[in-house]
Amino acid sequence: MMDTCKNIRMAERTTYKIGGPAEVMAFPETGNDVIELLKGSEISLVLGGGSNLLISDDGISGMTLNLGKTFLGINLEPMGKLDVLVRAGASVNLTKLASHAMEAGLSGLEFAHGIPGLLGGALVMNAGAFGNEIKDILHDVTVITVDGKEKKLHGDELDFGYRHSSFPKKCVIKEASIRLARANPELIRQRMGVIQRKRKLHQPLNAFSAGSVFKNPKNKYAGRLIETARLKGEQIGKAQISQLHANFIVNLGGASSQDVYGLIRMVENRVLEEFGVKLEREIKLVGEFKEIL
Numbered sequence: 001m002m003d004t005c006k007n008i009r010m011a012e013r014t015t016y017k018i019g020g021p022a023e024v025m026a027f028p029e030t031g032n033d034v035i036e037l038l039k040g041s042e043i044s045l046v047l048g049g050g051s052n053l054l055i056s057d058d059g060i061s062g063m064t065l066n067l068g069k070t071f072l073g074i075n076l077e078p079m080g081k082l083d084v085l086v087r088a089g090a091s092v093n094l095t096k097l098a099s100h101a102m103e104a105g106l107s108g109l110e111f112a113h114g115i116p117g118l119l120g121g122a123l124v125m126n127a128g129a130f131g132n133e134i135k136d137i138l139h140d141v142t143v144i145t146v147d148g149k150e151k152k153l154h155g156d157e158l159d160f161g162y163r164h165s166s167f168p169k170k171c172v173i174k175e176a177s178i179r180l181a182r183a184n185p186e187l188i189r190q191r192m193g194v195i196q197r198k199r200k201l202h203q204p205l206n207a208f209s210a211g212s213v214f215k216n217p218k219n220k221y222a223g224r225l226i227e228t229a230r231l232k233g234e235q236i237g238k239a240q241i242s243q244l245h246a247n248f249i250v251n252l253g254g255a256s257s258q259d260v261y262g263l264i265r266m267v268e269n270r271v272l273e274e275f276g277v278k279l280e281r282e283i284k285l286v287g288e289f290k291e292i293l
């Protein structure tokens with residue numbers, strides 16, 4: 001029997017630790033549960049790890065699909081002598097998947113270690129770091145479309161860009177296969193260690209956030225523009241433009257989503273005024289926010 005609950009606090013389900021209630025949240029346990037839900041109701045949000053979301057203080061009306069209990073398997077299938085196809089459920093944690101690959105002596109997912117999302121969210125966002133993106137290792141994806149049909153898509157049927165993907169509208173990603181190369185586990189561990197140290201050095205990992213707020217404009221760094229606009233450390237309520245990395249807006253504890261939104265608008269206006277650059281948001285805003293003039 002699938003659980004559905006009312007008024008679930010989103011603050012407990014996002015890395016920002018903010019956001020009002022989801023009116024209804026469904027916790028499907030199987031692919032069939034997802035199919036039934038898609039056939040029977042309109043879904044407002046498919047929730048992965050909640051690590052790229054700013055949810056309004058007023059919450060989310062309608063139904064949120066929480067896939068945390070669904071699609072958790074990992075299977076390895078050799079592909080010739082050198083490669084292995086790793087088939088994983090959409091709710092597998094990306095960092096755990098990267099560790100699993102490392103232990104199996106499989107290289108290609110090192111960059112994803114430390115990204116706090118799930119595989120489905122990583123595919124929607126085409127998550128990436130340090131010059132790599134998930135699209136580069138993607139083999140195929142199985143999705144459930146809005147009309148409740150399962151469809152397998154080959155990686156090259158999909159159009160990916162920088163933190164952008166082209167999945168069918170409102171589909172649910174069920175699982176994906178990624179192609180990894182056999183390599184020495186110790187070398188993989190070392191590469192992951194280097195990446196982890198870089199993250200710790202340059203990102204405010206001890207504060208609540210949703211990672212980079214803005215995409216880097218072509219040939220520019222959003223963080224550098226924000227810093228040059230003298231916005232580092234700016235605060236609204238308990239939300240702050242990180243002192244460590246200006247493209248992170250952190251919740252110091254007790255911030256509202258509206259506080260974060262206020263800083264987002266401040267950055268957008270100032271960077272446009274000072275440099276003529278219109279920043280594009282990387283994080284996804286869900287629900288209503290007030291425009292402060």
Ligand SMILES: Cc1cc2nc3c(=O)[nH]c(=O)nc-3n(C[C@H](O)[C@H](O)[C@H](O)COP(=O)(O)OP(=O)(O)OC[C@H]3O[C@@H](n4cnc5c(N)ncnc54)[C@H](O)[C@@H]3O)c2cc1C
Nearest residue numbers: 048049050051052117118120121122124127128173210211
């Ligand atoms: C400290 C920190 C560091 C970060 N570093 C990086 C980084 O280096 N690189 C990077 O790219 N990102 C980074 N991020 C951002 C974030 O972790 C990624 O965007 C991640 O891929 C989001 O995955 P998620 O499962 O949390 O998705 P969510 O935030 O839950 O959702 C993101 C989007 O995907 C959709 N979605 C999620 N799962 C599914 C599914 N199964 N089917 C259909 N739609 C789905 C949601 O509806 C939403 O539109 C960082 C975030 C934090 C907090």
